[in-house]
Amino acid sequence: MKVITRIYIYDNRIKNVTSFILQLAHFRNMLTIIIHKLKEQLGYYPTNESILYSLLADRLNKRTLNNQEKLQKLNKISNIIKSDNFLTKLLNSMKKLKNELNNNPALQSIIRQVCKDFKSYRKAYEEYLSNPNKFTGKPKPPKAKKLKNIDKLTIELNKMSFKVNNKILHVKLHKNKQIRIKLPEFIKEPSSIRITYYLGFAYVDIVYDKHIEELKPLGKYRAGIDLGVENLATIVSTNDNVPSIVIKSSHLKAFNQWYNKLLAKLRSRIDNIKNLLKENPNDEKLLSELEVLTRRIRKLYLHRKKWMENVAHQISKAISLYLHKTGHDKVFIGRNILEAKNGSNLNRRVNQNFVQIPFRLFIDKLAYKLKWFGIKLVEVDESFTSKASCISDDIIEIQKSKGKVSMSGDRICRGLYFDKVINLIFHADVNGAFNILRVGLKRKRLFKKIDRIAKVKLCRPKAVRLSEFCKAVLGNLCPPKWTVEVGLSR
Numbered sequence: 001m002k003v004i005t006r007i008y009i010y011d012n013r014i015k016n017v018t019s020f021i022l023q024l025a026h027f028r029n030m031l032t033i034i035i036h037k038l039k040e041q042l043g044y045y046p047t048n049e050s051i052l053y054s055l056l057a058d059r060l061n062k063r064t065l066n067n068q069e070k071l072q073k074l075n076k077i078s079n080i081i082k083s084d085n086f087l088t089k090l091l092n093s094m095k096k097l098k099n100e101l102n103n104n105p106a107l108q109s110i111i112r113q114v115c116k117d118f119k120s121y122r123k124a125y126e127e128y129l130s131n132p133n134k135f136t137g138k139p140k141p142p143k144a145k146k147l148k149n150i151d152k153l154t155i156e157l158n159k160m161s162f163k164v165n166n167k168i169l170h171v172k173l174h175k176n177k178q179i180r181i182k183l184p185e186f187i188k189e190p191s192s193i194r195i196t197y198y199l200g201f202a203y204v205d206i207v208y209d210k211h212i213e214e215l216k217p218l219g220k221y222r223a224g225i226d227l228g229v230e231n232l233a234t235i236v237s238t239n240d241n242v243p244s245i246v247i248k249s250s251h252l253k254a255f256n257q258w259y260n261k262l263l264a265k266l267r268s269r270i271d272n273i274k275n276l277l278k279e280n281p282n283d284e285k286l287l288s289e290l291e292v293l294t295r296r297i298r299k300l301y302l303h304r305k306k307w308m309e310n311v312a313h314q315i316s317k318a319i320s321l322y323l324h325k326t327g328h329d330k331v332f333i334g335r336n337i338l339e340a341k342n343g344s345n346l347n348r349r350v351n352q353n354f355v356q357i358p359f360r361l362f363i364d365k366l367a368y369k370l371k372w373f374g375i376k377l378v379e380v381d382e383s384f385t386s387k388a389s390c391i392s393d394d395i396i397e398i399q400k401s402k403g404k405v406s407m408s409g410d411r412i413c414r415g416l417y418f419d420k421v422i423n424l425i426f427h428a429d430v431n432g433a434f435n436i437l438r439v440g441l442k443r444k445r446l447f448k449k450i451d452r453i454a455k456v457k458l459c460r461p462k463a464v465r466l467s468e469f470c471k472a473v474l475g476n477l478c479p480p481k482w483t484v485e486v487g488l489s490r
Helices: 013-042 049-056 062-066 068-082 085-101 104-130 250-279 284-325 336-340 348-356 359-372 395-400 428-441 452-459 466-474
Strands: 002-009 152-157 162-165 168-172 178-182 190-198 201-209 221-227 231-237 245-248 328-334 376-380 409-413 416-419 424-427 462-465 483-488
Touching: 002 013, 002 178, 013 068, 013 085, 013 104, 013 152, 013 178, 013 190, 013 201, 049 068, 049 085, 049 104, 068 085, 085 104, 104 152, 162 190, 168 190, 168 201, 190 284, 201 284, 221 359, 221 428, 231 284, 231 428, 245 284, 245 466, 250 284, 250 466, 284 328, 284 359, 284 466, 328 359, 328 428, 359 376, 376 428, 395 428, 416 428, 424 428, 424 452, 428 452, 462 466
Parallel strands: 221 328, 245 462, 328 376
Antiparallel strands: 002 201, 002 483, 152 190, 162 168, 168 178, 190 201, 221 231, 231 245, 409 416, 416 424
């Protein structure tokens, strides 16, 4: 199994990586402009990777020469470029930059990314024409970005661009420059690496083979997970001996509050400095302070990213281990919460926390860690799961009718749900988790009768803090500060 470990770079190596990334970003910009110009002549975006790379080659390989169709397209594009002075100069600049970099795997990675972006745009545009209501606006094609606005760029490198010597990873950048990274003891031989530039910082994702003996499930119970803001995850189970678990997100909310408060303070000071610079643009003291504050904001972004990755790593591992020990073989989780983020219209405080919690990161980590225990994670439609009763209502019929069927209950406050049929008040998030479980199992009823066990599961869930749950299941587990486990390679 291929696994990824992330190593952050902090020292002077950043300068070399930044220079390398900016050159590649410049190459991407030129390639994007050429594709747009060719579209005006051809009527379509040329997104064949081998043809685009052949434009930069000094001579064609045998595979291209033997493919008549590809050769005709290449000759047609070459003639268009030769007839246009601007395109000719642009292509010559790309060839010059290619020789300066002397790193073909990195350039091939950029070409793949650009082609993928244009293909994704074309697919999205076709979907937009057939169903415009699905989109918030008309899809826009990729365009060149100013180098100063480049905030993130990832480059994939194969074994031609790096080597390992005495647990030291030597990564080739441009010309004779390289960076050295000390590998952790558990990594023997990387199969590939990815260098990511992020807001002035950099990290390396090392992909390597790891033998992981997948465990078999200890039982055939099923579980449902409801994600939220107030409660990060609410877990319910078909196992009568397992209580409903509510994992509180106060830890995440407190961090978000600290992050937003500090970010607002820094941005306010930057705005004041910019206003002062309008009157005196050559004030060195103000310019120096502006540079320092900008760097602090970038560090703050990176700190939040690392912190969220570590938290998602620990909570997903804790939930996976807990579900394995309690005998589960399949888990259902709602997917609509990710779609709701795009158009969330909640109050300011709730909306702020909601948007900033990385639910997709959590789900991805949970998926591959459950796989290690032989547990399958299934994403299901969770529409109306918080409005319908998990006891009286048939959630499946409600989803089919898109909420037109009358419901037997409603929320009476933030955390409670009242069922009018059986006259019972129970936990609202537990109700949502049970409805997700019902949708996944495609069952009309989960409880044959409302006995003591059902009431305990619905009305008396075990509420725990995020940190308490992780410590209870994992012990004092905390990955090293300089490495972060990312997940499986795709």
